[in-house]
Amino acid sequence: MISEIKSSPLEAAHVVLGAKLVPFAGWNMPVQYTSIIDEHTAVRTACGIFDISHMGQFIASGPTAAAWLNGLLTNDIAKLGIGEGQYTLMLNEAGGVIDDLIAYRTGETEFFLVVNASMIDEDFAWMDARKNANVTLRNESAQWAGMAIQGPTAVEVFAKVFPDETLPPRNGIMTTAAGAVVCRTGYTGEDGFEFFSPAAEGIAWWDKFLAAGAKPCGLGARDSLRLEMGYPLNGNDLSPERTPVEAGLGFFCALEKGDFIGRETLARQKTDGPAVKLTALRYLDKGPPPRAHYPVVSADGTVLGELASGVLSPSLMTGIGMAYLPAEFSKIGTPLQIEVRGRLFSAEVVKKPFYKPAPSA
Numbered sequence: 001m002i003s004e005i006k007s008s009p010l011e012a013a014h015v016v017l018g019a020k021l022v023p024f025a026g027w028n029m030p031v032q033y034t035s036i037i038d039e040h041t042a043v044r045t046a047c048g049i050f051d052i053s054h055m056g057q058f059i060a061s062g063p064t065a066a067a068w069l070n071g072l073l074t075n076d077i078a079k080l081g082i083g084e085g086q087y088t089l090m091l092n093e094a095g096g097v098i099d100d101l102i103a104y105r106t107g108e109t110e111f112f113l114v115v116n117a118s119m120i121d122e123d124f125a126w127m128d129a130r131k132n133a134n135v136t137l138r139n140e141s142a143q144w145a146g147m148a149i150q151g152p153t154a155v156e157v158f159a160k161v162f163p164d165e166t167l168p169p170r171n172g173i174m175t176t177a178a179g180a181v182v183c184r185t186g187y188t189g190e191d192g193f194e195f196f197s198p199a200a201e202g203i204a205w206w207d208k209f210l211a212a213g214a215k216p217c218g219l220g221a222r223d224s225l226r227l228e229m230g231y232p233l234n235g236n237d238l239s240p241e242r243t244p245v246e247a248g249l250g251f252f253c254a255l256e257k258g259d260f261i262g263r264e265t266l267a268r269q270k271t272d273g274p275a276v277k278l279t280a281l282r283y284l285d286k287g288p289p290p291r292a293h294y295p296v297v298s299a300d301g302t303v304l305g306e307l308a309s310g311v312l313s314p315s316l317m318t319g320i321g322m323a324y325l326p327a328e329f330s331k332i333g334t335p336l337q338i339e340v341r342g343r344l345f346s347a348e349v350v351k352k353p354f355y356k357p358a359p360s361a
Helices: 011-016 036-045 065-072 117-128 154-161 199-211 219-228 263-272
Strands: 020-024 027-032 048-051 056-061 085-091 097-107 110-115 136-139 144-150 173-175 181-183 192-198 215-217 276-283 295-297 303-313 318-326 335-340 343-350
Touching (some): 011 020, 027 219, 036 048, 036 215, 036 219, 048 199, 056 065, 056 117, 065 110, 097 117, 110 117, 117 136, 144 199, 192 199, 219 303, 219 318, 276 303, 303 335, 318 335
Antiparallel strands (some): 020 027, 048 144, 056 110, 097 110, 173 181, 276 318, 295 303, 295 335, 303 318, 335 343
16 A cells, blocks of 8 residues: 655745655655756755755653663764764664664753654654653654755855854754754765754745755755765665675774674674675766666676666766675775666776765865
């Protein structure tokens, strides 16, 4: 049975702007307004704004909330001061990724969690089934509108909308005088922030950011921007069958903090080395855009795996992608081929990120 497609609280604003809306993770979301290249370039050179209202927001609180989260998530919650956040992952018993998320400490015993849109119900059920009497978990996803304001001029845009307030430091979180939540994080590699307001106020805030100089951007540009940085997409590059170590995210797994779900597998892979690795590939010559599920082939014609993600990079003007490959084929400089509709295109293994943004001022 197909679930009803949900509408963002900002959908009316997208319609006015002429956005092309498509189903994504159970939501009707804008994929582009003008063109993906135009919107991608705006984020790399100035400032873009994305609707992220489809993302989920959980509030975890209680005297043992920190210890409880540390048993569910890979990173070390204990390292967070009030007003700080961290990237982390939630794993199944075998070490596979259920979801990747951002956890922010908003009080001594309270945490604000931002989870992926397609995983809201599954994440909440998994966490709720494992909480104790001293922990309260609330799913507030339907109450919030969300926006990501990203790019070299994002700080200037914020200052125009909030002339009397200051952005938190990188990975920080704050609540504005107007009651909106601002997180200094993003998914593009550029400076910027994510902004959450009560759903009914979303369009008013969206319009204020547009008036301050942010260009509306859709999911197409969001995907090309994150892939240029080598950032994984849950459901493509991350899955319950793959571990964070295999995905190259071992840095976000604090094995030293003590036990957490999935730790045993990660510890073994860190000691022995993973058999497969999420590997960055780049075309050597011009070719059609690489896409997820296209085969990756060795120099002798052996199919080694398939692309988890792929795109024609607007910044580099060449095809890039990521694939889980046997570890011996993941070394930088290894020549490979990507099969596109029966034709083979030369590629090689490269270091992530594919693109390095200019340092922010």
